[in-house]
């Protein structure tokens with residue numbers, strides 16, 4: 001080994017991160033419970049019902065891989081995490097509407113748990129850790145609830161049952177032996193608890209900000225280390241390493257989408273059948289959609305950039321079209337703004353830009369009326385973000401999805417309100433499965449300039465996604481990554497981020 005190599009090995013390691021994972025405040029979940037109790041009492045008063053009953057939720061169960069004993073890494077069910085912050089599986093939780101008191105029910109673990117899985121924690125440990133009023137075992141639940149309610153007649157339990165409008169799945173109401181001794185209500189809790197989750201507290205925004213800080217830093221590491229010849233999964237691995245090593249994030253909010261070249265037009269690339277395994281080429285665009293989760297709260301960030309580190313004219317044209325839409329939407333966001341209008345604003349800016357570039361031709365208002373925007377951006381502009389990447393509450397009772405292409409993909413059509421955390425993620429993609437039929441459609445074919453469009457055949461797509469919290473008079477972007485083309489080129493060339501102030 002030469003002397004210079006020895007010296008460079010002896011020099012202190014370069015600092016890769018400015019992160020320090022914050023302690024989790026269990027007050028966050030106590031606050032969430034108080035908020036739910038207030039909302040339930042208001043609802044009961046408004047519908048002339050007595051303020052009685054107990055909310056009961058069943059936490060998630062640990063699962064094993066198919067028929068084996070391979071335990072999958074457990075992640076708490078999201079509504080349960082919201083109210084109790086419990087990281088262990090097998091719990092139930094209860095909240096008394098009248099008093100606001102909370103009870104956790106812990107599974108009674110077998111003695112050999114201590115041999116294989118570690119110390120069996122006492123009930124008082126859980127009481128202190130999770131800041132609840134009481135802790136009992138799950139096998140005592142029926143008697144504890146009956147004693148606790150104390151009134152004659154069947155005590156009332158509010159169970160969680162309702163539709164997740166993103167997945168079309170229903171939440172699973174708590175189930176346990178002896179539930180027939182109680183009166184149960186399946187309708188009241190879900191919409192009220194979901195509505196609580198839509199509006200984030202200071203502490204919740206703090207955790208989402210931290211998840212954003214971690215992910216932003218990791219995205220920048222990925223950009224800096226991107227090189228032709230690498231595999232997409234190697235960049236995924238850099239992201240995962242960074243968020244865990246420096247950010248303390250063991251989970252991602254969703255499976256990483258590390259798409260390059262034509263793959264960047266595949267909206268949910270990166271799944272088991274398309275596992276981020278393409279080799280990067282110098283002329284490719286990269287589209288990396290990756291987000292860390294920290295103590296249940298997530299982030300959802302997409303960066304698009306050229307693999308070479310330098311935008312070509314075509315790459316910059318499409319990228320800037322999407323960036324202009326991203327920035328315009330964030331500038332327009334404030335309480336009272338409607339999401340359908342924001343989606344259309346983004347579409348219009350992208351269409352105007354594509355017309356300016358010379359890919360399409362004609363009257364942009366006519367294109368809008370023909371829903372041409374959905375050919376280039378088939379997904380919704382936004383979704384709520386929190387404990388779930390697609391946080392629930394995008395549609396409240398009676399709200400219907402739009403039917404038109406593009407708009408029907410919106411995960412919310414609500415009016416913006418203060419304390420909502422929402423993603424802004426315009427994109428522009430060249431997807432054969434959409435372009436071909438549009439070009440063959442006699443009402444739409446006139447808009448396309450085929451020879452120009454042909455240049456983008458293998459381009460893929462661009463998406464730019466930031467996480468934004470709505471404030472009283474505007475919004476705040478929680479994501480901090482280079483966005484302008486020259487900022488990206490500078491960071492990829494090794495310049496610091498945020499840039500040095502001169």
Ligand SMILES: [Mn+2]
Pocket residue numbers: 300383423425465
């Ligand atoms: Mn997203």
